[in-house]
Amino acid sequence: MVAAWPPLSSVIIVPALVALLAMGPWFARERDTNGRLCRIWALLGCLTTLVLLMSIAGAGLSNPQSFLRVEESLPWIPSWGVSFHLTLDGISFVFALLTCVITFAVIGWSSKPAAAGPAWYALLLLGQSAVTGAFLATDLVLFYVLYELMLIPVLVAMVLWGGVRRMQAALKFLLYTMFGSVFMFIAILYLGWQGVQTMQQHSGMSSFGFEIATLSSMPRLALNEQILLCLCFLVAFGVKIPAVPLHGWLADTYREAPYGMAAFTAALLGKVGLYGVIRFVVPLFPDALAVFGPYIAAVGAVGVVYGGVIALTQREIRSLLAYSSLSHLGFCILGIAAMSQMSVTGAVFQAVSHGLVTAALFLLFGTIIEREGASDFESLGGLAAKLPVTAFFLMIFSLAAVALPLTSSFVGEFLILMGSWTNYPQWTVVAMAGVVVGAVYTLTAYLKTMFGPASDTVPLRRSDISGGDLVVMSALALAVVGLGLIPSRVLSVVEPAVTLQIETRGPSGSAKGSQAGQRRGVEDDAQPSLSSVAAQTVSMPVNRDAAMEYVLDH
């Protein structure tokens, strides 16, 4: 049978293909002196991916009755039961969309490492390809491969065009993430082997299977096994997100990487970790999560305050951004740990919002650092009068970072805090204290760079953002404010997927779901309460016609 054009795979393949072509002779330095052609080519590639993604999701999004779910499975290594299985549901859709937007923004941002040619765009596109893949993969092995692949562009860019201490930083980053993912790899193999055992018992067939749907529908593992395996996954994802205390690589990487790549890394790589927890850990190890829940919540809440407190002491812009990321992602961890529909939806939303905000901040501050030739607060100041447009956008994103209402971060944090309160009030209060700390360090950073009299030590060669950069920043700002004003559209795409994810199995999930149902049921008797929503989602796999679905089995 002739395979139809696999739409989901093309979302991964197109950027990679565009990246390869970008390295071709067409964009060599002698033909394309200022790299403009190559950028346009890369932007076109990015745009094509976006269009592809939207057209795949379009049908699922436009129908309010159904929810988005597109699956696609191609055989990959059949003898090991590994397939190229991709799923696009609400969660992976918003993350894939974020990946497109961020890549587009970083490529479109006019300033890039001086020495970098077409390779810069190629690396970003390869990164996009791998990250998007990781967000779509529902086969554990495929996920693992892409999870590791996405490191390569970051490391290469860092080594080629990074700061003075780039080699050390790159090594540290590599060691940390490898250290984490080794555990995950072992756990994945164990799960596969476990799958073989069960299969043999039940059907006599012996084949590996790494698909999340298969694995999570099998009889549950013993609690001890779950706890060990869950820990393995959590360490891997904890390094990547990063969660306290696994964040040792964070500041060095963000400081030494070229800032475009730092924006890409900060905005996207950690999100894969969060995504991994929601997609794999939650359905695979429900009992272990019931045990770990309070600890994960603690890690999240402590991370909020810890990251904030460390950020208070930073004198260097990118380190401050790094620790503020640690703080903001703590909210997401708390939200996921609380496992309520509201908090997990909030966590996904907050992750997307943080991606947009942090990328914008890295691009803006990176440009300032580049233009001023200094990155410590002591030698900056008084820039608002000279760079009014930069000051304007920086204000918007700083306010988004402190989660002012009507910005996207507020929606995320609000849902996380309200949703986590029921289960972990003590940790929610700790995280709320982080809101205050966040205001202090963010406004201090703004104060020290933008306000005050202009410092004399700084050379006077400045230009404000304009042209293409203005378009990029406006787009990001519009996204942040738009998501803050009308988040419902996105929330209602994410929420069914989240509900399905946290209620597919496990006593913890369903118990909390019904608890939440009781709570919400009170709120409005006329409206369908959550319990009915829960029932609806449970019946979903049966009633699959309602859900949009292509399963391209070959």
Place this chain on the structure above:
Amino acid sequence: MQSSQGLLTLLVLIPALGSALTYGIGRRLPALSGFIATLAVVAAFGCTVSLWRGIGVGAESVTVSLGSWLSFGSFSLPLELYFDRLSAVMCLVITGIGSLIHLYATGYMAHDPSRPRFFAYLNLFVAAMLILVLGKSLPVVFIGWEGVGLCSYLLIGFWYSNRDYASAGRKAFVMNRIGDVGFLVAMAILLQYCGTLDVVNLNTPQMLAKLPADMGLIAGLMLFFAATGKSAQLPLFTWLPDAMAGPTPVSALIHAATMVTAGIYLMGRMHGVLEFDPAVPATIMWVALATAALAATVALVQNDIKKVLAYSTVSQLGFMFVAVGAGCYGVALFHVVTHAFFKACLFLSAGSVIHGCHHEQDMQRMGGLAAKMPLTCVSYGVATLAIAGIAPFAGYFSKHAIFESIHEISNPYLTAQLPLIGFIATSVAVCTALYMGRSFILTFLGSYRGSEHPHEAPLVMTAPVFVLAALSVVGGLLLHHSLPTYVTGPLPPTALHEAAPGILGYLIGSVPGIVGIGLAVWLYLIAPSLTKTIRKFAWPFEKLFSGKYFIDELYDRAIIAPVAAISRIVSRTINQTVVEGSGGAIGVVTSAVGELTCRVTTGQVATYVLIMFGAIAVLLRLFV
């Protein structure tokens, strides 16, 4: 009905769009910016008046939904605005006083090059404040709540090239943020137990019955804590005096007439939750009295004319919270309104003085301005009499109503201490008249001590001031029958005792004010040498007062310094050595393993064979 919903939408949209328009057009035509901004607020005032007439005639309230804000699955949180009598009063104050202040600002800021930015912020502030008082659910209120915090941050730090001013803005934002944690906790509790955040529903007995006793208490206390941030009460009031770094119209708009009243509004709006446990009103009462007394005494020794007014605002807000603690929300709202009249008048008059004296704020370098700025002198004088509580000026009626409300207290925690409460409140009232009298005398009477050439403000500034002065004269008389009872419905009924009618009643009620002003005249006009004698004996008090009770220092030492120290320690020790150092540890382990492998991989076949057989032996032992 349809039209009133449209009006309600417009009411919020006009200032918001005005802000954008001012900023957009103003950059090309800065002269227009003040005009556009003022027009926007006046238009909003028009909308408010017409809405207010509407609810008087027909429907008791107007609700409009601007869309589903935070709705997904079964959770629904629409962006709804709600206009009832309580919000009507607030909106009238915000847009009415706001228009006058905008008009004044067009004169005050006429020569500032960044006027467009200023007026854009000012309009944005009005929009945020309107959202605050119109929000139908707590999160929508929170939009405005944070919005006014943002605007005050932007406006206090408006002259940002002075880093101290910018820091004052940051301080305001952060102190408000601390209060916001209380707001968030309260929202979380109410959402968990009541399942709704709708401000109207929450105060119904059915909803309150769902709250467990301890949680109801916490929710009430947390709401009050949030209010102490916005309304500058202990322990979070320290931002307000620093906020005087902003241009004077900002002080008038934000820190006198509107933003600081947000806390009072919230208390009124959430009265059901507050009264869930009588311990909450009792707490409010004591905190309010302490704040009022503290701020009034500090105001006695300030020399900066704006600082006197700032502390006076804190003190007057304390009075409003006394009424809240007594359960007379209508009275508190009445004082909000009269205070908006005379405090805006005072601030704008002070602004005229500062403007006329070429940015001099120190009262010791003023004096004798009555001759040079007669109009401003009259307006400041009238407002001084009003705030001192002298009949028949506006402040007399609201303050008198507050004293009356103290007698009405039935709170079990408070009934035993009624005389003490009455005594403190009266002393503060005397103090108020004293420091206001002092500031008037130092500024306008005596002989001029400065070196500038003071001049009267232009008409565009004096005209709005005179409207406010007129309101300070007649506002109380006109409203004291109607206002406290008008808001019954949204607020619990206020049992209002008539002030003893006739001249005698007015005289008796004005005694604290007369005593205070008399003292001021005696000390600063008739016998100035006496103040020196008093200073000789009362210097510890003077030190305490002029040091502002050292609360800022206390916070610096007890909170900021420890937090900074802890964060430094955590950053240096745990983060740099343990966490970031562990990367090094991984490196060491990896290289050690590498070393070991190198040793084993010698390239000698004999070693490999040995290892192989060893391994086989072990495996056999294990599995066979």
